[in-house]
Amino acid sequence: MSGHADPIPMTARAAAPLAGVAEVPGDKSISHRALILGALSVGRTRISGLLEGQDVLDTAKAMRAFGAEVTRHSPGSWEVHGVGVGGFAEPADVIDCGNSGTGVRLIMGAMATSPITATFTGDASLRKRPMGRVTDPLALFGARAYGRAGGRLPMTIVGAADPLPVRYTVPVPSAQVKSAVLLAGLNAPGETVVIEREPTRDHSERMLAGFGARLTVADAPEGRIITLTGQPELRPQDVAVPRDPSSAAFPVCAALIVPGSDILVPGVSQNPTRNGLFTTLLEMGADITFENPRTEGGEPVADLRVRFSALTGIEVPPERAASQIDEYPILAAVAACAEGVTVMRGVKELRVKESDRIDAMARGLEVCGVRVEEDEDTLIVHGMGAGGVPGGATCTTHLDHRIAMSFLVLGLASRRPITVDDGAPIATSFPVFEGLMAGLGARIERGAA
Ligand code: S3P
Secondary structure, three states: OOOOOOOOOEEEEOOOOOEEEOOOOEOHHHHHHHHHHHHOEEEEEEEEOOOOOHHHHHHHHHHHHOOOEEEEEEOOEEEEEEEOOOOOOOOOOOEEOOOOHHHHHHHHHHHOOOOOEEEEEOOOOHHHOOOHHHHHHHHHHOOEEEEEOOOEEEEEEEOOOOOOOOEEEEOOOOHHHHHHHHHHHOOOOOEEEEEEOOOOOOHHHHHHHHOOOOEEEEEEOOEEEEEEEOOOOEOOOEEEOOEOHHHHHHHHHHHHHOOOOEEEEEEEEOOOOOOHHHHHHHHOOOEEEEEEEEEEOOEEEEEEEEEOOOOEOOEEOHHHHHHHHHHHHHHHHHHHOOEEEEEEEOOHHHHHOOOOHHHHHHHHHHHOOOEEEEEOOEEEEEEEOOOOOOEEEEEOOOOOHHHHHHHHHHHOOOOEEEEEOOOHHHHHOOOOHHHHHHHOOOEEEEOOO
């Protein structure tokens, strides 16, 4: 959806303690992968709990354009009739991935080893993001990419007619790049090997194995080595998408900083490639208990009981960055409500997300009265203690859902209201955010203060 929805200013203000149960929607990463792997299987994949955010809806539409039959039966309940590995048809029109880096990069990988051509575009945010990190390894398979300067969308990918298998060390910590290479490797003969120096979210590996691909993962001195045997017949699956820990982060953090709060957030993934934020919050002194641990949709999950906590700033270990990469904006908001300084190093990947998230958080925190320091790879927040953030400002969200939600959560705990210029992008990942937060007692309204 690259057409601009009208901006929706939204304002958050302090209210009573938060209470109740926050059932967050399905995981965005797993939802994209379920649709794509369903499309690459022969036969019917059933998906329950699919996130119906705009990013995922755009991927569903793209899978139809490549020839899969994708049907929605009821909320969250979808069916994909796939065309099999190597079965993608050439799309008749441009593929518009809207705001979604995951969507465009994974789909580019999935089509790059078929003898078809596709042109991709996205919204103003996605058209600024680097695609070379994906098209470089896809070129090794024999695919060609023709994009704008700097490897930007719109971009046409000419898939390889006779793909070669690839051995590739991912130069940046990125699950999207890793996944694009693995998906391309599906239709290449022989073994495709991906090496990642730092582990990133492993949903692609788990799900490829679940769909019947031959895939091994080994830890070696140079990193995690993932070996995929090409040209498998993927078997359709029933996929139960677990709830999204990156969405759970917003009510969890809201409860930690709004005095008197006590909430339950059920079914939050404890996958070690995704749960860095919860470790960080515990180190800051958060009162979070992990109840009823179990497995849902192949992921380890627990119910999180979260109570308001007096937090202390910490130095976040840089090696934890990949496991909480999407959570730095809300962590920066929480850090503003902690006593002392929170230091976040090794975070330069934040500069190429839906927005430059270091810059967006730094500028927004500053207008809310919080001292920050930054360099290319670092964000430092000088906490003002519980209830200490002045607020009374408007923050710019730059088409970035997580920036919008982070400042709205901060507004629940600041002295004066915080407005975001545009909350419309929240619908890309967390379409029920407003209703869910209202159900906990939060005061988040449309319009300026
Ligand atoms: C994702 C990977 C991460 C993350 C994004 C989802 C995925 O991006 O930020 O929200 O589903 O693979 P990078 O691969 O750019 O780190």
